[in-house]
Amino acid sequence: MGITREGIVCENLDEMDVVFDRTEVLHDTPTSYCPGCSHSVVHRLIMEVIDELGILGDTIGVAPVGCSVFAYHFMNVDMQQAAHGRATAVATGIKRVLPEKIVFSYQGDGDLAAIGTAETIHTINRGENIVMIFINNGIYGMTGGQMAPTTLEGDVTSTTPLGRDIYRQGHAIKITEMVAIMDGSYYVTRQAVNSAKTVRKCKKAIKQAFQYQIDGKGGTSYIEVVSNCPSGWKMTPIEANKKIDEQVLDYYPLGDLKTPPKGA
């Protein structure tokens, strides 16, 4: 019989190297996310970055309304929970009176690209030196699977039962492309977390964004994470991750949309 560590029974654990462990910046608690949901992965990446950059004592996060409304129960950093759509206004308020602190917002697509569009655009237009994390899963998960501003044409949701018709419900919004052309944005990138490879790249991008804020380089750093919603999409996690590769990334291609000028 091997030893038990945090409830895990494993043979000869004491003779093994620890190659992966939970960062202390994540609460030691199960998340409320559905199995396979991208939120858990992105939470972990942000908390690992905060840990690795040694900025826990200086970081304040802002949680949105949506599935990640309880982010502060999982992310063990100081946090404020904002009204629906207002995360970046709240983040602006914090950063303006505490400019030396590190501030990030975490929002879904309804929050950032529908009800909070004005706050999104104007926060970036002012070039607030914060990190904005945008979870784009193309659906309202928390309220039960309604159409999001980023729902793809033809996709069935509970409020587009015949599939999204662009002539009736408009187009899937490309808000990240809009953000990238704004003078106030500094670093704009679109990442995903549907494979080991994309997870690694996404973490690198998040770390870069926080580093820009620490360096006090002018402007907003913005990361869209193309995410899944197995429950809302009515798919298994594997099918959902496959849909991202096969459909979503055609419309929302990955990569940097704006990087700081060389030598900046």
Place this chain on the structure above:
Amino acid sequence: MAKKLLMKGNEALAEAAIRAGVKGYFGYPITPQSELLEYMATNLDSRGGVFLQAESEVAAINMVYGASGTGKRVMTSTSSPGFSLMQEGVSYMACAELPCLLVNVVRGGPGLGTIQPSQGDYFQAVKGGGHGDYKLIVLAPNSVQEMADLVYLGFDLADKYRIPTLILSDGALGQMMESVEFPEYNVEEHLVDHSNWTTVGRENGREQHYITSLHLLSEKMEEINVHLQDKYKEIQKNETRFESIQTKDADILIVAFGLSSRSSQKALELARERGIKVGILRPITLFPFPSDELKRLSKSVKGILVVEMNAGQMVEDVRLSVGSNIPVDFYGRMGGMIPQPDEIVEKITNLYKQVKK
């Protein structure tokens, strides 16, 4: 002795806020409060604070929310339609117990209404305003001097009770010029230590702080509700403020707040010249409302006249306070019109005829 200055109400309020140590001002232009925003734009950054013009009142109140969560003294100001837009954020702040100073320089409504003065937002101010069971501390100045004085009190009470405090002014008080003196006020002596709940980063690895107004478990939410209601009772017990003018021998009591108390003061003089003994009770705090004082006065006066610049809002609280023991009459003007002293005297005379025995 401080120097006397001639200032607009909006500017006096802004100057007082800077002297009271405001560190963040977030606002959006709207008549008739824009001088306040402009005064902050010109003066706040050079005097230790941050001014930011938001993209909307919705954004402004949420910036106040965020900045308040750091423990700094922060504020916003607006006028009626703008304050309607802020209500969601105010409700969140009330639940999360975030202190701040709010200013509503009221104009006539409903709708886009008029830019002229009004007291039509009384209900919104004292009954909550946004969704859910909450109250604000509501202070009602009636002069440029009080536009300044109530700022210090407003910040102190907001900090003491962790509650948004509202100064309910109006377009005339905001725009008119009077002399004002700024009292000695040592900010450091008034600041409250908020470090056990503010979100400023987990310095030295201390436990996490988070600010929220979300409590999905009904048992927990009810606990929060009970806590808030207890706090409001405490405020009611400790913080009621009013001005009593010639109430001792009064047969007719005028109840009026803010600008309408100024017209009422003139009406009092005119009525007394005609031999009718009139007194005024002027609530300075609209929440907490001076119900006990009203109840006490209702035993010595013969009739009450409530004068407001609306269709009759505070009059409901007066009636709730005094019950049916005594006639309560109402006189109001709306749409930006101000009750004139002679109109008030006419109402007083009619009421006096009814009640004198």
